Amino acid sequence: MSTSRDVQTLIRKKNRLRVVMAIIIMALYFGFALGYGPLKALFAEKMAGSLIPFGLVYFVSLIFSFVIIELIYLKFAKDLDPKDEEVSHYAK
Amino acid sequence: MLSKPLPIRLLSLFPLFLFSSLALAAGSIDGEVERQSVNPTAIAMFLVFVCVTLYISYWASKRTTTSAEFYTAGGGISGLQNGAAIAGDFMSAASFLGITALIYATGIDGMTLALAAFAGWPMMLILLSERVRNLGKVTFTDVVALRLEQTRTRVIAVLGSVSVVVMYLIAQMVGAGKLIELLFGLPYEVAVIIVAALVMAYVAFGGMLATTWVQIVKALLLLSGITIIGVLVLYSVDFNLNELLRQAVDKHPRGDDILTNGVWIDDPIQILTLLVSMMFGTLGLPHILMRLFTVPNMEESRRSAFYASVFIGYFFLLLIVAGFGTIVFVMGNPEYTDSAGKLLGGGNMAAIHLANAVGGDLLMGFMSAVAFATILAVVAGLTVAGSAAISHDLYAQVLCKGKPDPDKEIRLTRIVTLVLGLLAVALGIVFQEQNVAVIATLPMVVAASVNLPILLLSLYWSKLTTRGAVAGAIVGFVSAIGLIIVGPKVWVDIIGFEKALFPYDYPALFTMPAAFLAIWIVSKMDNSKRAQEDRANFEGLVRQSETGRIA
Numbered sequence: 001m002s003t004s005r006d007v008q009t010l011i012r013k014k015n016r017l018r019v020v021m022a023i024i025i026m027a028l029y030f031g032f033a034l035g036y037g038p039l040k041a042l043f044a045e046k047m048a049g050s051l052i053p054f055g056l057v058y059f060v061s062l063i064f065s066f067v068i069i070e071l072i073y074l075k076f077a078k079d080l081d082p083k084d085e086e087v088s089h090y091a092k
Numbered sequence: 093m094l095s096k097p098l099p100i101r102l103l104s105l106f107p108l109f110l111f112s113s114l115a116l117a118a119g120s121i122d123g124e125v126e127r128q129s130v131n132p133t134a135i136a137m138f139l140v141f142v143c144v145t146l147y148i149s150y151w152a153s154k155r156t157t158t159s160a161e162f163y164t165a166g167g168g169i170s171g172l173q174n175g176a177a178i179a180g181d182f183m184s185a186a187s188f189l190g191i192t193a194l195i196y197a198t199g200i201d202g203m204t205l206a207l208a209a210f211a212g213w214p215m216m217l218i219l220l221s222e223r224v225r226n227l228g229k230v231t232f233t234d235v236v237a238l239r240l241e242q243t244r245t246r247v248i249a250v251l252g253s254v255s256v257v258v259m260y261l262i263a264q265m266v267g268a269g270k271l272i273e274l275l276f277g278l279p280y281e282v283a284v285i286i287v288a289a290l291v292m293a294y295v296a297f298g299g300m301l302a303t304t305w306v307q308i309v310k311a312l313l314l315l316s317g318i319t320i321i322g323v324l325v326l327y328s329v330d331f332n333l334n335e336l337l338r339q340a341v342d343k344h345p346r347g348d349d350i351l352t353n354g355v356w357i358d359d360p361i362q363i364l365t366l367l368v369s370m371m372f373g374t375l376g377l378p379h380i381l382m383r384l385f386t387v388p389n390m391e392e393s394r395r396s397a398f399y400a401s402v403f404i405g406y407f408f409l410l411l412i413v414a415g416f417g418t419i420v421f422v423m424g425n426p427e428y429t430d431s432a433g434k435l436l437g438g439g440n441m442a443a444i445h446l447a448n449a450v451g452g453d454l455l456m457g458f459m460s461a462v463a464f465a466t467i468l469a470v471v472a473g474l475t476v477a478g479s480a481a482i483s484h485d486l487y488a489q490v491l492c493k494g495k496p497d498p499d500k501e502i503r504l505t506r507i508v509t510l511v512l513g514l515l516a517v518a519l520g521i522v523f524q525e526q527n528v529a530v531i532a533t534l535p536m537v538v539a540a541s542v543n544l545p546i547l548l549l550s551l552y553w554s555k556l557t558t559r560g561a562v563a564g565a566i567v568g569f570v571s572a573i574g575l576i577i578v579g580p581k582v583w584v585d586i587i588g589f590e591k592a593l594f595p596y597d598y599p600a601l602f603t604m605p606a607a608f609l610a611i612w613i614v615s616k617m618d619n620s621k622r623a624q625e626d627r628a629n630f631e632g633l634v635r636q637s638e639t640g641r642i643a
Contacts, residue, residue: 011638015552018218025218029211032204033367035353037360044352051337053351059203059412063405066214070398073218077394087639 007082014080021073028062131276133457134464138276141309141465145294148305152298159488159501162299163230163480164385169304171392175399178383180307181473182209182374182400183314183407184264185271185466191408192443195415196423196435199340199350201357202415206408208367212374213401217394220375223551223637225384225393231477232381232543233485236550238636239629241558241622243490245546248565250485252542253378255569257478258519260379260535261512264474265520268467274437275444275460284520290468292513295475296506300386303472310469313462315407317447321459322410324450325417333413340419350419362596369598373536376543379477390640418442421449471516479508533576533597541568541603549611551637554630557623560615568607575599 035043035055043055156162169177187209195202228234233249265284272283294302329335337351344350357363374380384393422428428436428445435441444463448456483505488496542565549556549564576582578593596602615623635641 007635007639011634014638021218022215025211025214029207029371030364030367032207033360033364036204036358036363040353046351050334051341051351052334053200055200055353056203056351056412059207060409062207063210063409066211067402067405070214070217070401073214074394074398077222078391081391082639087641 005082005086007086010080010082010086014077017073017076017080021069025066025069028065032058032062131457131460133453134276134460137457137461138464141313141461142290145290145302145306145309145465145468148309149294149298149302152302152305156297156299156301157502159484159498159505160229161301162502162505163382163476163484165299165301165304167386167388169386169392171387171395172399173304173308174383174387174392174396175401176311176403177304177307177386178380178396178400179403179407180309180311180314180466180469181380181383183311183404183466184470185463186267187408188314188318188411188463188466189271189440189443191411192415192418192446193439193441194356195412196418196442197439198355199344199346199352199419201353201355203412204353204356204363204366206411208370209374210401210405210408211367212371213397213404215371216375216380217397217401219548220381220551221384221393221397222390224381224547225387225390226637226640227551227633228385230382230385230484231480232378232547233481234489236546236561237489239550239633240556240561240626242494244558244562246485246490248562249543249546250481251569252376252538252546252565253481253485254478256376256378256535256539256543257474257481258515259538260377261471261474261478261516262519262523263535264467264471265516266523266526268471269520269524271440271463271467274440275463280524281521284517287467287471288513288517288520291471291475291516292510294468294472295479296509296513299505300382300476303469303476304383304386306472307469310462310465311403313458314466315403317455317459317462318407318410318414320455321417321443321447321450322413325413325420325446328417328420328450336413336416336420340416343423344419361601365596365598365601368604369536369540369600372540372544372600372604374539376539376547377535378481378539378543379473381547382477382480383473414443414446417450418446421446425449475509475512475516478512479505482508533581534572537572537576537598537600537603538569540600541572541607545604545607545611549608551633553615555615555627556611556630557615557618557620557626559618559620559623560611560613563614564607564611567610568603571603571606572599575603 035058043053043058045054046052047054047057155166160166187206191202191205194205224232224235227238231253233246233253236249237245265287268287269280269284272278272286273280276283278286294306325336326333329339341348341350346355349355357366384396387393387396422435422442422445424433425445428441428449430436435445437444444456444459447459483501487504488494488501545564545568546561550561575594576599579599580592580595580597583589583592583594
C-alpha cells in the first residue's frame, strides 16, 4: 500500500484489538471455574456414546482456541504495525 | 486391589496435591520423598546433558563480553528460538511430575492446573510482548521506570523482581534437592550443590546466551520425552482416548468420579483464586519478561510468545494423556506400588514409573535426566534475572544514574551471579525441612499483585504517576504476604491454628485488584509536579512502545 496511514489510528485500532481479544480469552478462561460451581453437571456430562466428559473437551478446545486467537492477533497486529515512512511522518 | 470408597492411602497424598499447583508455578517438588537407589542410566544421560551444556557455556562465554550481551544474548535470538527457551524456562519438573501425580490421585482436575499454567501466554502475546520489547532493554523495571521517576520506581520494581526470584529460587532449590534425591539416589546437599555449581558455570561464563541454549536443549528434551510417553500410552489403546479413559476408570478406586471436576478442590472461588494467580502471575515473572529482550524487535517478540504458547500448550495436552496413563499402567501395579497401594518413592513418582512401564529403564533414565536438566534451566533463568535486577537496575541505573563503568558492571554482574549461586545453596539447605508449599505460593501471587499492576498500567494508563505505582506495589506486596500468612498454609499448617483467618490459598484474586485500586486512587489524587511529568510522558511512551522509535 502506498497511502500513508495515520499512526495514531493504527495504535487505537491495535489497542481495540488487544482489549477485545483479552476479554475473549479471560471470559473463556474464567468460564472454566463455572465447571466447579453452577456448571459442574455440564462439565461432567459425557460426550455422545463415550466416556469423554465435556470438561475435557472444553479444556482441549481452550488450548486450541487460544492458539487460534494468537494466530489471528499475529496476523492483525502485523497489518497494524506502522511502517517506517508512516512513523517518520508521525514523528514530525 | 484398591477398594471404594476413596481409600485412606489416597487421601494421605492430598496435602501434596493441594499445593502442587503452586509447586507447578514455582517448579517445586514437595511432599514425601524416599531416596531411590542410584540410577546409572539416568546419571549417564544427565552427564551427557551436562557436557553438552558446559560446552555451550564455553562457546557462549566467547560471545559474551558486554553487559548487554550478558543480559540479553546481544538481542540476536530468533522468535522461534526464544519461544523454545521461554518454554524451557517455564515448563518445570514439577509441572511434569506434579500434574501427572495430580491426575493419578484425582483424575481430571489435573487439567485445571495445566490450563492455569498455559493461559498466561496468549495474554503475554497480546498485552505485553510488543510494548515491553520496544520500551525495555534488560528488565521489565526498565519499562516501568521509563515514564516515571527513576529511583523510586526502580527500587519498588526491584523489590518485586528480587522477591519473586528469591522465593522462586528457594522453591526450586528445595525441589531440586528432593527430586534428585528421589530420582538419582544422591544426598540432598550434594544435589543442591551440583545444581548451584552448574548454574553458576552456565550463567557466570555464558550469561543469557548460554542460559538460552540450555533452556532450548532442555525444552526439546522434555518435549521429546513427553511425546514418546504420550505416543506409547496412546499406542497401548490403539490411539483411542475413550479406551484410555475407560481403563483408567476401571483401575481407579474413585471410578467414574475421576472424570468429574471437583475431586481435588470443590470450591469455585478457590479455583478462581488459583486461575487468577496463575494467569496474572505468569505475566509478572521477571525472568520470563526478561526473555522478551533477547530478540531483535517486537515482531520477533510476538513470535516468541506465540511459539512459547504452542510448545507449552502441546506439553500440557500430552501431560493429560500421560496423567491418565499413570492410572492405567502404574496404579495397582506391584512393580510400582507397595502392598498398601502407595507409589514407591512417593507421590511424585507416578510419571517416572509410567516412563518405566511404557519404555523400560532407558526411558525412565531419560526422563529422570530431563527432570534434572529442567531444574538447571529454570534456575539459570532465575539467576540471570536476579543478577540483572541487582547489577543493572540497582547498580547501573540507580547508583550510577544510568552511566556505569561497563567493565565494573560486567564484573559486578558475574560476582552477583556467583553470590546468587552460593545463596541458592544456602537457601536450599536452610529451607530443606521447611514447608516449601508456602514459599512456592508466594512468587506467583507477588508477581500478580506487585509486578503486573505497575507494568500493565505503566504501558496502558496515561494517568499513572510514580506515587501511584509505589503505593500500588506496596499494597500488592503487603496484602499478598499478609493474606498468605493468615491463610490456610501458614496460619493452620505452620502456626497450628485450627482455622485460617483467610480461607483461600492464592490471594491474588483479592490482592491484585487491591494493588490496581491503590494505584488508581493515589494516581488520581496525585497533583505533584512529578505527577504532571509522569502523565505528560505517556504520549512519547506510546509512540516508542508501538513504533520502537524513541520520541
